[in-house]
Amino acid sequence: MxxxxxxxxxxxxxxxxxxxxxxxxxxxxxxxxxxTYVPLLAVFGLSLFKWEGVGTPTWVxxxxxxxxxxxDPYFIxxxxxxxxxxxxxxxxxxxxxMVIALLLNRRIPARGFFRAIFYLPYVLPAxxxxxxxxxxxxxxxxxxxxxxxxxxxxxxxxxxxxSAVLPSLALIAVWLSGNLIVxxxxxxxxxxxxxxxxxxxxxxxxxxxxxxxxxxxxxxxIFYNILMSLITNLQVVTPALALTNGGPGNSSCFMSYLMYxxxxxNGKLSYACAISFTFFLIIAVFTGILFATSKSWxxxxxxxN
Amino acid sequence: xxxxxxxxxxRAGRAxxxxxLDKKRVAGGFRPIPTRGAMKSRKRREKVANVLCFLLLIxxxxxxxxxxxxxxxxxxxNNAELFLWPPRFIPKxxxxxxxxxxxxxxxxxxxxxxxxxxIVPSVLAGTITATMVGYAFARLRFRGKHFFFTLxxxxxxxxxxxxxxxxxxxxxxxxxxxxxxxxxxxxxFCGGGAFNxxxxxxxxxxxxxxxxxxxxxxxxxxxxxxxxxxxxxIKSAMIVVALLxxxxxxxxxxxxxxxxxxxxxxxxxxxxxxxxGSLKSDWSAIMCATCMSFLPGILFYLMGQKYxxxxxxxxxxxx
Numbered sequence: 001m002x003x004x005x006x007x008x009x010x011x012x013x014x015x016x017x018x019x020x021x022x023x024x025x026x027x028x029x030x031x032x033x034x035x036t037y038v039p040l041l042a043v044f045g046l047s048l049f050k051w052e053g054v055g056t057p058t059w060v061x062x063x064x065x066x067x068x069x070x071x072d073p074y075f076i077x078x079x080x081x082x083x084x085x086x087x088x089x090x091x092x093x094x095x096x097x098m099v100i101a102l103l104l105n106r107r108i109p110a111r112g113f114f115r116a117i118f119y120l121p122y123v124l125p126a127x128x129x130x131x132x133x134x135x136x137x138x139x140x141x142x143x144x145x146x147x148x149x150x151x152x153x154x155x156x157x158x159x160x161x162x163s164a165v166l167p168s169l170a171l172i173a174v175w176l177s178g179n180l181i182v183x184x185x186x187x188x189x190x191x192x193x194x195x196x197x198x199x200x201x202x203x204x205x206x207x208x209x210x211x212x213x214x215x216x217x218x219x220x221x222i223f224y225n226i227l228m229s230l231i232t233n234l235q236v237v238t239p240a241l242a243l244t245n246g247g248p249g250n251s252s253c254f255m256s257y258l259m260y261x262x263x264x265x266n267g268k269l270s271y272a273c274a275i276s277f278t279f280f281l282i283i284a285v286f287t288g289i290l291f292a293t294s295k296s297w298x299x300x301x302x303x304x305n
Numbered sequence: 306x307x308x309x310x311x312x313x314x315x316r317a318g319r320a321x322x323x324x325x326l327d328k329k330r331v332a333g334g335f336r337p338i339p340t341r342g343a344m345k346s347r348k349r350r351e352k353v354a355n356v357l358c359f360l361l362l363i364x365x366x367x368x369x370x371x372x373x374x375x376x377x378x379x380x381x382x383n384n385a386e387l388f389l390w391p392p393r394f395i396p397k398x399x400x401x402x403x404x405x406x407x408x409x410x411x412x413x414x415x416x417x418x419x420x421x422x423x424i425v426p427s428v429l430a431g432t433i434t435a436t437m438v439g440y441a442f443a444r445l446r447f448r449g450k451h452f453f454f455t456l457x458x459x460x461x462x463x464x465x466x467x468x469x470x471x472x473x474x475x476x477x478x479x480x481x482x483x484x485x486x487x488x489x490x491x492x493x494f495c496g497g498g499a500f501n502x503x504x505x506x507x508x509x510x511x512x513x514x515x516x517x518x519x520x521x522x523x524x525x526x527x528x529x530x531x532x533x534x535x536x537x538x539i540k541s542a543m544i545v546v547a548l549l550x551x552x553x554x555x556x557x558x559x560x561x562x563x564x565x566x567x568x569x570x571x572x573x574x575x576x577x578x579x580x581x582g583s584l585k586s587d588w589s590a591i592m593c594a595t596c597m598s599f600l601p602g603i604l605f606y607l608m609g610q611k612y613x614x615x616x617x618x619x620x621x622x623x624x
Contacts, residue, residue: 020527021447027434028441028457028502031495036460039468039475046471100365108359116610117366120373123548123606126556127574128598131581132376135588141388143375149391175372206354235464238558242578256466256559263470264563273470280467287462 040280047274053267064274075275077250078258079282081166085254086233088170093177093229094222101184102210115182122178130242133172134159159244162251169239169252180225187221188214219298227290234283255279373599380404380592387588400589407593415569416576417601419486423561423572424554427490431497431550432543438496439505440531444517461499465560473563484566489557493550501546508542509535544612551605573598 047064051057068075100118104111121129136143137158145155158168195213204212237256240246246253246261253261255275263272379387380403381396408414441447442454476488496502512535520530536543558574565575580594606613 017445017527018447021441021445021450024437024441024445024531025447025453027494027496028438028453031492032453032456032460034475035472035492035495036463036468037456039471040463042471042474043467100362103358103362103365106355106358108355108362114362114366118369119613120603120606121369123552123602124373125574125598125602127558127577128595131577131591132595133372134581135379135592136372136375138588141390141392143372143392146390146392175369231462231464235466237466238556241558241562242581259466259469260559260563263473269470269474276467276470280464283462283464 043273043276043280046270047277049270051270053269057270064271065278067271068274068278074250074253074258078253078255081250081252082234082236082255083282085166085170085173085236085252086230088167089173089233089236090226090229092170092174093180094226096174097177097180097184097225098222100181101188104181104185105188115185118181119178121176126176126238127242129172129176130239134243137168160248162249165244165248165252169236169244172239173233173236177229180229183225184218184221187218191217216299220300223290223294223298227287230286230290231283234279234286255282376592376595376599380589380596382589384587384589403589403593404597407590407597411576411580411590411594411597413573413576413594413597416571416573419570420555420572420574423486423489424551427493427497427554428547428550430490431493431501432547434494435497435501435505435546436536436539436543437531438502439509440535442502442506443509444514444530444535445527457499457502459499461503469560469563476564483564484570485564486570488564489554489560493554497546497550498553501549504546504549505539505542508539512538541612544609548605548609548613552602555602 046057048059048061049057050060050063104115104118139145139155139157139160142158144158148154148156156164158164191214195217196209199209199213235256236254237260240252240254240257241260244252246257256279259272259275259279262268262275378394378396381399381401382393383400383403386393386397438457442450442457472488472492476482480487482488516534516538517530520534525533555574558578561572561575562578565571568579571579577594577598581591
């Protein structure tokens, strides 16, 4: 991963090099220690205590976790909601951004303009986006219900019914996935032309070319995009904060939101830490699965490294 | 990949097989072209496909842009027109006065000022420190580099949600910073996040080392190289990092809610979330506020668009 350093001469140079390096690295040292890994340990440590923000913490061992998995009325639902939302969003945004990127990759006029349009939602502030979409989803006068009516479908309470709320929020996430399009597009442009031409000579039609040339060359990019959007979407909290307050019922009470409620509304800091740490493990499992399976379906030019 | 069944031996022979084909030879007319007629029909087919794709793109981009248009047109309507059924797609009267009305009870400029008070120092600090750290990782040799690089990449997979509570305790209990912007700003003095450090590092790795070496021979020190060779060369990456930090902070409603308690310190995001609660169904005012909040992001994006796309491309590619 790290490149071999070039030739260096003399001891003095070396020491000045590493001095500069450590100076440059100070922000990273502080960030990694104080803001990242110590808090990670602290979250686990704190989850083994009972502490509500005042007084001295008392040791309870795994009691918080036991309560979380056996008696907490919200936790299991929140895990389900988070995972379902993340899978829907990742799946939807992968398909949407791949299709758009494939279209943008053709020789057509005004590509830059189109790319800007598809990217635009990504730069809008999330809070405003959710507020705006809540009006589109409005159950009596909203745009989406008008469109549904044109197709003869009955009005839906997009954000007000527990079965529709997660797909509705996931749709917003798909709309916001402009950065994936740009990354896919870059990947497509990096597929070596020779491969396409070689396949062409071998008599492959465009579908076969897509499936046997484009897709294999794109697998590292697909992997990267799935990974990034999975991590982002598992962390979902803003729609619950901004729009649904976890409702209706608990159907959009995401894990992060539940953690926020416990920690900052009820003051149960150490219990919320148990949720945080479980959340961390869930993300670790998902990324672990993704990495473990990636070897069998990603293709790296020049072999795996 | 090379699993096509229809490779006839003579064709493979003529082309020399896909393995020995390279760009130059293909460009030099080495590619076997069957007949002129087949070529022509192929070209026509491709043209038709391109036109179809163009139309599809127009369709999709209309879908993509339509929510924004709908929000905008709603901001220009009065509430009576807003609740018409079937709805109007274009407002009858363009009531820009709605914005003036909204500004009376939505202190957008205060919110914007507050948001910028957080964003400007964070973006500057984040970009500068990310460049420093990225430079160390890309170019310099030092003890523990590999170890810290692994830690750094590892922290990309560590969600901010996980460390939220310990950090909250740290800022409010140890540093006694409640109702302050500092807990939102100071973390950005630590490299602006692993992702941005990684992005800068990838960019620096693409700059030829000979440039550094030439500068070293000319007597430049490592800081000098960073400032006068690396920074000019990675300007676009730095702009990307700045824009990414901007959007990250812009969107970070949760931390803002946690650390800011009084309304005169509210940011745009908190202001919007409160505004909705206080208005319930004055949708045209809510849509005005929404549109106003869209603006700074769009402006920032348009200013740096060229770099933005270029830089994101880099992060995706060099993995």
